[in-house]
Amino acid sequence: MRRTSALRLSLCALVCALAPSAFSAFAQEYSPPPTGRIHGRVISPTGQPQNGGTVSLSTDGGETSTYSFPVSGNGEYTGEASIGEYTLLYRATDTPEGKVVDYIQAVIILAGKDVAQDVDMTRQEYMDRLSPEQQKQIQAMRAASAAAAAASNLANDVNAHLEVVNHDLQDAEKARVSAVEILGNTATQQDIDAKAAEIANAKYTEIETLMTKDTASDPNEPIVWIDLARAQLGLRNYLDAETSFKKALELESKAQKPEPQVLGAIEGGLGEVYARTLMVDDANAAFDAAAKADPADAALYLENQAIIFFQAKNVTAQVDAADKAIKADPNNAFLYYIKAQGLAQDAPFDAQADKSILSAECIAAFRKYLELAPTGPFAADVNTALERSEEKPSAPTPPPTN
Known part of the structure; x- marks a missing residue:
């Protein structure tokens, strides 16, 4: 009995002595493997961010996916994976099961590192996998996308210029007030007139420069021709102003739905050109056309007609225009x-x-x-x-x- 007890004690001691070592080996065998991170953007064949889909990492060449990460609306993805070498797969939201849109081989995840890996479908490797017909389609899409981007950039440039023009036109109209502020109330009338002309000419010259550029880059936009004509009118380049106003009128008249205010502004501009060059009949016809094209602002065009003849010291035309304007706005x-x-x-x-x-x-x-x-x-x-x-x-x- 004692020998049995001693044997049992001996076995127990042996087991107890081995247990820590065994548990330690088990713990090492099942410790989590080291990981790293990956991030990037998915770029469509046209060069734009790809909206949505999934980026996956595969260890068997794409048969199965070990890790999958969603792609955001602006084409970005990010995620964590065990270290190792993977095949990266991209699937769009409508990609059939078992198919992929693009793949990149030999993507390596490093321990503790954040690997940058874009899925850029504009690269030649991707294009080479496509059929000739698919390549033609993508080239056409790229051309359309580039044209749209160029048009957007052009529109942004023109809009920025038009904001400058609006400020310049206001400054030109207030040139006399600015001249008095600069020279002071004691300045002579002659000095104030000269300073006001200097300020206005500078503003009109800037407008002419900007709009000359914009009429060259966007020749089918009536507004840029109108503003060019306004600048030329302010600089007393009446023949150029007439040409620019007529170009604007030609373009706006061909529009699917011409805007009354645009037509009115053009005809009113032509009326001013003719009034300041003593072409009274043509001026009257143009102002009448402005009032007819834009009835809501008819009184304004007729008032401008009377004011311009007044400024031009054309007494007979001034009185006739005033009578006509009074009928439209008797108060x-x-x-x-x-x-x-x-x-x-x-x-x-x-x-x-x-x-x-x-x-x-x-x-x-x-x-x-x-x-x-x-x-x-x-x-x-x-x-x-x-x-x-x-x-x-x-x-x-x-x-x-x-």
Whole structure:
């Protein structure tokens, strides 16, 4: 009995002595293998990010997938895998079972490293696997994609230029205000005029430079021709402005649905060109065409017509244009001032009495201006004109009391 007990004790001791070693070997045998990471982008044959799908890693040449990683909407993927050499597979969302879109051999995952591996289907190796017909299709897709990208870049450039043009046009219109701010209120009228012209010319020159470039790169866009014409008009290059406006009119007229405001702007621009070059009949026809093309802004075009003839000191055309504009906007005080000023220019002057003999129509127009704008910017001039003609200005009608 003692020998049996001793044997049992001996066996127990042996087992207990071997146990730590055995457990240690077992633990080493089943410890997790070292891993690494992989990331990259999937690029379509046209050079654009591939939207969606799966990137897989295979250890048997693509028969099965050991690891799989989803591809994001912008073509990116990332994941973790055991170290080793793999075949990388890409499948799109609609790829049939057992098929792949692309594969890359000998992709090696390194312990603790993040391997970059793109799936770039623009590479020659991928193209060489395709049939001649598939290669032609991809070449056509690439050409279309390149054309679309070029058109997008061109549109972005033109839009950026148009923003500059809009600011420049505003600055040119405010050139006189800017001149006074720069020179101060004590500057002479001559100096202010010269500075305002310098500012406006600089702005119009910049517009002309930008739009000359854009009409060359995008010759079928009416807006760039309109802005080029505006710059040429501002620089008093009237023949060039006429040509550019007519080009814009030709393009917009051929549009599937011409825009009234665009047609109105073009015709109004032509009207200004003709008005400033003393082509009164052509100017009147162009402004009438602008009002007809864009009825919503008809009053604005007719007002511009009267203002431009007023600026050009074309008295007869000025009065006629003011009358026409008043019919479209009878509450516009400035139109009555333009009309009265034109009529006053033709009024006979009594040298002995040192006064102008204003017609009843002229006096009525001056009085209408005061009625509509009793404290307007020209009220003092109107009062003086009426006083010198021995006509007392009529006080504006007081508002009715409740």
